[in-house]
Amino acid sequence: MFERPEAGERAVLVRLGLGAPVGEQDLEEFGALAVSAGAVPVAVVTGSRKVPEPRYFVGSGKAEEIRAVAETHDAEVVLVDHALSPSQERNLERLIGRRVLDRSGLILDIFAQRARSAEGKLEVELAQLRHLSTRLVRGWTHLERQKGGIGLRGPGETQLETDRRLLAKRIRTLSERLESLARRRDTGRAVRKRIPVPAVALVGYTNAGKSTLFNLLTGSDAYAADQLFATLDPTVRRLRLPHTPEIVLADTVGFVRDLPHELVAAFRSTLLEARDADLLLHVVDASDPEHLEHMAQVEEVLTSIGAGSIPVLTVFNKIDRVAAPPSVERDTDGQAVRVWMSAVSGAGLDLLKDCLHERFGALVQRYSLSLAPSEGRARARLYRDGLVRQDHPREQGGWLLEVEASRPELEALCASEGIDFALRVSPCLPLHGFVESGHAAPVESA
Helix, strand or coil, rough: CCCCCCCCCEEEEEEEEEECCCCHHHHHHHHHHHHHCCEEEEEEEEEEECCCEEEEEEEEEHHHHHHHHHHCCCCCEEECCCCEEEEEHHHHHHHHHCEEEEHHHHHHHHHHHHHCCHHHHHHHHHHHHHHCCCHHHHHHHHHCCCCCCCCCCCCCCHHHHHHHHHHHHHHHHHHHHHHHHHHHHHHHHHHHHHHCCCCCEEEEECCCCCHHHHHHHHHHCCCCCCCCCCCCEEEEEEEEECCCCCEEEECCCCCCCCCCHHHHCCCCHHHHHHHHHCEEEEEECCCCCCCHHHHHHHHHHHHHHHCCCCCCEEEEEEEHCCCCCEEEEECCCEEEEECCCCCCCCCCCHHHHHHHHEEEEECCCCCCCECCHHHHHHHHHHHHCCCCEEEECCCCCCEEEEEEEHHHHHHHHHCCCCCCHHHHHHECCCCCCCCCCCCCCCCCCC
């Protein structure tokens, strides 16, 4: 095996056009992937074939060209923008004398650098080991055969077989730990569903600006950078908009062309946030000339994880780069389907908030809530969450509040504070506003 340098690696990028010329956008994306992994591209080799060559994927002449370019530029690794078979990787490494990494291996390397949560790290390691299990032979060609003779007989299996067995054991261990974490996450998700809070998930092609928009909406500081796969672990925050129930907003991993299937399967924790959402905000880089193709890639992945039927609001981001004005597009029923905005400048943010209010605002109603003097903490929580619209002190002590919230949200707050919702809460009459009526019972001073 070839040793991995500790510093940045000089890389030769290889891309073939299979039945078509090599696209400039494809090269740019692959170059961005290489840079995201910490590589320093020093040369690019392109070509075209109708079908891949079985031995090297590229033709023998192109393989010799890659070797010469790598030697000329003193490259340490060759990155191939295609999925290579284990034998093709091995044959290219033998010919070139340098490490060869295909597209799947490169994306796995990026994921290994970016994963932060315990679950994310386990998912990356599992995907890496499954990828590596088919490529062990590259590093153990000298141990492929058992030796015979006195004093040379081994323990009954080759080093390669031993490593495969140990690798399979580690894969089983990781799978069991992830299943345990998945059950814990599913339990938390089930608890969340018992209190029906609207869930919104940000999805989109990598580097479309999802995390920047997430921070803009929630006021949080989730990691956002102008690079591919800046976000791998799901980040969930509460979002409170005027006259709208509390919303759970989730930021998810970005998608990319030819995302390895093992990664789609591995990163179920972040993808499940999309599958379980009530609304998907599909963030699109409006300045990208290939945004339509990227949208199709995202829709394909969403369908594969069972999220194809969830309502979608498409957010065309980065309009500051194309000099487009903020706007909203609606369908024939008058429902918003596209929002044009910039998460960097904030232009169009109010339009997006209005669209979210249109989707979920009907869930909000006004209620009168009677609180005892000893229930000041509940009153403080209502103020903290911005739910109080009117506040009237009672002569006998306590307060009579007019609050604006969804019924499940108010029921959950009352339950957590030991307040009987049925006895202490009544709807406000739409024409008379704040009322002290209904079935709200007198409150005894504590």
